[in-house]
Amino acid sequence: MVHRPSATSAGGLLQLIRETGGLTRHDLLEQTGMSRTTLYERLDRLVRAGLIRESGREQSTGGRPAKIVSFDDRDKVVLAIDIGHTRCLVSICGLDGSCLGERLIHRDGEDLRALTDQVALIGRHLLSGLPGRRVIGVGLAIPAPVEASTGARRATFALPDTDYPLVQELSARFGVPVSVENDARALALGESLCGPAHASGVVLGVKYSSGVAMGIVTEGSVMRGSTGSAGQIGHVRLDPEGPPCRCGGRGCLTEYVSGRALVRDLGRADVAAVDDLARAVDNRDPEVVEAVRRAAALLGRSLGAIVQAADPGLVVFGGRLGRHPMVASLLAEQARAYSSVAVHRQTVFRAAQLGHRSGSVGLTAIVCDNTLNPARIDGLLDSADPPPRLGTMCEAVGGA
Ligand SMILES: [Zn+2]
Structure with a gap:
């Protein structure tokens, strides 16, 4: 078995569990080389944060069948906003990229404030139809260059107003982080996944x-x-x-x-x-x-x-x-x-x-990578006891 020292924090364990699609506690002990006490304590925190669950049974090989520890994505969604030159697709996606609701609008003019208001309204409406779900992040695709290290956008004729704090506005309205990518790159990533x-x-x-x-x-x-x-x-x-x-x-x-x-x-x-x-x-x-x-x-x-x-x-x-x-x-x-x-x-x-949904699927993958990265999950779990849940309840987004 491969020893993965990097997987020993709670966030690292979650990444290992996501990448493998689920493992038994026995597999996790073997793959991480952790002590049983430490592993179980970290798994317990991940369970209390609603990030993993134990279910099903691995195919029995003679001994007592073991439960599989897997990522709990059942209550989590991503709000994907795919802005093109003339249109904008707002959609709610399951973490596997599946569509739970979407609306295509035509961009009217270059006013980013008006576009943000319109997108926020549609996003809230779509999310309100999913009570009990949590939005863990917003993925935003824009028809402009996006810098790798900062996620900053540069002005182009398709998205000219760089003074308007588009990312900060969306983050404030939905109460979650916003991950930004260029629209063609989000499309390519979505298609690469299938x-x-x-x-x-x-x-x-x-x-x-x-x-x-x-x-x-x-x-x-x-x-x-x-x-x-x-x-x-x-x-x-x-x-x-x-x-x-x-x-x-x-x-x-x-x-x-x-x-x-x-x-x-x-x-x-x-x-x-x-x-x-x-x-x-x-x-x-x-x-x-x-x-x-x-x-x-x-x-x-x-x-x-x-x-x-x-x-x-x-x-x-x-x-x-x-x-x-x-x-x-x-x-x-x-x-x-x-x-x-x-x-x-x-x-x-x-x-x-994926037709018109390639960008949304790519954005969902980007949000998952950013939101569920080990350092961020460790920070979240260390921030309070009991650990807080990831994201914002869909019905609570945007307040009134
Ligand atoms: Zn040119």
Whole structure:
């Protein structure tokens, strides 16, 4: 048996129990090398904090069947807020990422205070339908670079108001910590969690909707880059003399292929948003199909270079345009054509399996990692006796 000295604190034990999916007390003694008295005392604190439970019975091998100590996630939920360029999905997720309630809203303008008010109202409404559950954290995805060490966001045209304390506001309103990630990276993480096991080494997740961006997940970890900008492929310069981009540069990929650029260039009253584009493709509108095909081919070619460099096992196409079957298949075809067979031979290319929920599932995983990390759990358990429960009761969120 592997000895895990790091698993000996209560928080470390919880992590071991979560990672393994549950162990018997006997297994825990063997795997941690702890004394029975110390182990049982720490398990007792985790039980009193509502973090673990003993249930079921391991398959009997002759002796007395033993109960399994497992993570108690039955009463815990995450509030996931996935903000895109033009829409925002608010959802309540079980800790396995399952959807317990959701609402999609259109972002109206750039006023982050108004958006926060609207999201808080919807979040409270969804949570109020889940009495007895506890919200352990808020996951927030934003269409902007997010710095790795601080979770700080940088202003972009899709989320310009950096003075407004979005994270602090949400944390205050729901009484729990807020974990922030870039929206394309949350999407990539969510999809990586349901990908084929052989493909999990490097996962690329493309969010192709009003904007275009990518998330890169390596060995289960989201790559954020030195400045928090990893995956911002929309601003790859195709032509330094090309049309001006809202980022201040010229000839960026997004100016040729994004849903926003397509809507602008088509200039049609009946195609005013990315939803209209997808619908027009479904209806085989020849002008829109041709424009979307041209854009997807160009984006696919750019992805070929990234596939060649990153050697991914899985490439996922998400977002309102990216997960459209015609677009996903074109992107895959071009990414294959513009990378070598030796690299992409075993790569799985596919539309997002979780549909519009990829980001919420990724956010749930991020909140679990942050909220249930050993140091935080140890701090919580040491803060009072009896140990406090994690999170806020759903019916108590937001007060009146
Ligand atoms: Zn740009």
